[in-house]
Every structure is written in C-alpha cells, then in structure tokens.
Amino acid sequence: MSVFRRQLADTRPLSEPAFRRLWLANIVTVIGAQLSIVAVPQQVFQITGSSAYVGLTGVFALVPLIMFGLWGGALADALDRRRLLMITTLGLIATAVLFWLQAAAGNQNVWLVMVLLAVQQAFFAVNQxxxxxxxxxxxxxxxxxxxxxLNMTVMQFGAIVGPVSAGILIPVVGLDTLYLLDSIALLVTLWAVFRLPPQPVEGERRSVGLRSVFDGFVYLATRRILLASFLVDIIAMVFGMPRALFPQIATESFGDPVSGGTALGMLFAAMSVGAVLGGVFSGWIPRVRRQGLAVLVCVALWGLAMVAFGLFVAAASPGGSAWWLWLALIALAFGGAVDMISAAFRQAILLDSATDEMRGRLQGVFIVVVAGGPRIGDVAHGVAAASVGTAVAASGGGVLVVIGVVICAVAFPAFLRYTVRSAAERGSKG
Structure with a gap:
C-alpha cells in the first residue's frame, strides 16, 4: 500500500496555506472558465449561424493573449504581484458579469460578444x-x-468536467446562467488572492514599456537551458498536436456523422483524461533530479504516441472500428500524460532557473508559446492532411517531434545535463 501511495501526486505544496488556497480556488474557477469557453462560441453560432464567425473567436482570443501576455509579464516584474492579481481577477469578474448581462438581455450583436472576449483574454493574459x-x-x-x-491536473480536470457540464446545462438553464456561474466561481479566486501575503518588487523599480518586454527576450536568448525548454515545447506542439484532424478522423476513420458524434468528443477528451491520470500518479516526480533529460524523454514519448495514433487511424480507415478507436484513444491519453509530466518539469525549470525579476516576463513568453504553438500546429496539420491524408500527417508529425528532440539534445547539452539542485545547494544559493 505504501508503494502505491508513493506513486500518487506529491501534495507537499498544499501544506503551504497560500498555495493551498490558490489551488483549491482554481478547482472551482477552472470549471467556471470552461463553461464560458463553451458558451462564447455557442452564442456566436446562435447569433450568426456561421462557423466562420465561430472561427473568428480564435483571432479575438489569441491576439490579446499574445500582446497582453508579453506585457503582462513585464507588469508582473514591475508591480506588486498580489495587487496585480487582484486587479486582473476583478477584471475577469467584470467581463464575466457583462457576458451574463448581454446574454440575459438577448443581445444579437456578435461584435459585442467578440469585444468582450478580447477584453476577457487581455485580463487573463496578465493574470496567468x-x-x-x-x-x-x-x-x-x-x-x-x-x-x-498539481496545477496542471486541475486545469485538465476542468477541461473535461467544464465542457461536459456546459453541454448538459445549456439546454436546461441557458447561456446566460453559464456566464453567471463563471462570475460567481471567480469570487473564490478573488478570496484566495486577497489572502495572499504582499508580493512587493524586489530590487530597483523597473519600467513596464516595450523595452522591458524586449529585455525579457534578450534574457531568454542568453539562457540556453530556458531557451531549450521553450524550443522543445514548440516542437511538440507544432509538429505533434493533431487536434485539427480530429473532425475528419472521427468521420472518415471512425464512422461519425459529418455533424459530429461520440468519437469526436472522445478524441478531444482523450488527452485531458491522460493528463489527469498523469497528474494523479505523479508522486515519482520529486525523485527525478535530471529534469532536463526527463523533459526530452517525455517529449520523445509524446512524439511516439502520435506516431502510434496515426498508425491506428490508418488501420481503421475506411469506416472505422471500435477496436482501433480505443487504441487511438489510448495513444492520445498516453500522450496527454507524458505531456503533462513534461510541462510540469519545464515549468519547474523555468521558475527555478530564472531570476525573480525576470519570472513574470518569461511566464508571459510561456503563455504565448502554450497558446500559439498548438494553433500553428493546427495550420501545419491541416495543410499536411490535405496533401498526404490524416494518418500520415499525424504519424509524420510524431516522427518530426522525435527528430527534433534528438537535435535539441545535441544542440543544448546543458539542458540534457540539467539537474535540479539539492537541498544543500539551495541553502547555499544566497
């Protein structure tokens, strides 16, 4: 029993009251945020009846996420972080309330929804x-x-529970109630942020202009370990994220109707399910000291999982079968698990390697990479599938991920050797 317990998630961080409050609040607010993530495109489709407008929501979300993600990192390095979290959380609550009011009033102006989405994402990009x-x-x-x-497990849990809950609630309570639930859930985060200790700026006062953002990129370019961690994530997401192929695969390989069906939902949920399981059974993570090597191994395994996924899709074509669908889902779930572990190590490397005055700006870059990489991957896989088919596009992308990992290991030997510091080394840091 003790051996099994050691494999479960390491909960030591929850013994710190401030972190525990933030984490518990996140369980509620992530589900609330996922309700809005479903509600916004659904409302846009109800107003316009056009998938093109629904697709446009991606632009209105991504542009402020990139712009304010970078600037938000500079703000986080120049201002009291607790105060900044209070302001941005209040901003998120205000936009959720405005979403609720416009939906309750029967708004039929799609551009009002788009603008509110952009404002919401701007606050989110500074908050994260x-x-x-x-x-x-x-x-x-x-x-x-x-x-x-622990944080990523909650995020992935919300990515499963939120959309499912939204699908059940929309016909019963309506879109306006989903927005209201999101705004109420955010009050829990506001309470957790209010209870944080002050987070004053360490050292001299810093600017928050473009020069500060540029300084963050210069710092990143000179830190090869951090640069490598971002690079391997970009490789994994651009070449190895086949989600843009899921609708076509669900229809052509697994027999879903063109309008969508069970297979489509299962394909989209599989990675999140794997990530949650990876988080639940992540108790071995603290025992890994070679974190750079662990990241490279996990990303390579992600690539191999996508190779297997593509092969199972090819075997199922045409018409599909339940057997090949389940194997494809297992491959995606395994990929989601190792991706979650990789992300946990990469985030730890970033937070521990970067100096405090640069952490905000590097987190801003991290947000941009996390948000932008999969979207570039959507384009790349869509173009590839049009030329060589979905199965080859998925498997070929996985092969490119493995090749990219090998190149990174050779080009960045310091990252390959990166080892988390021991307790004695941490004690002598200062």
Missing part, C-alpha cells in the same frame, strides 16, 4: 504569468515540479 511568478515565493524550490503537476 503573474500567478505563476508568485509560486516560487510561496513554496520551496524542490516542490516546484510537484506544484506545477
């Missing part, structure tokens, strides 16, 4: 790097990977 930059001040550095795993 600020929240992440605070964590090293709340818990010991040897628990950063475990804290990241």
């Amino acid at each position: 790097p600020t929240r992440a930059a605070i964590i090293p001040r709340l818990i010991p550095s040897d628990q950063l990977a475990s804290a990241s795993a």
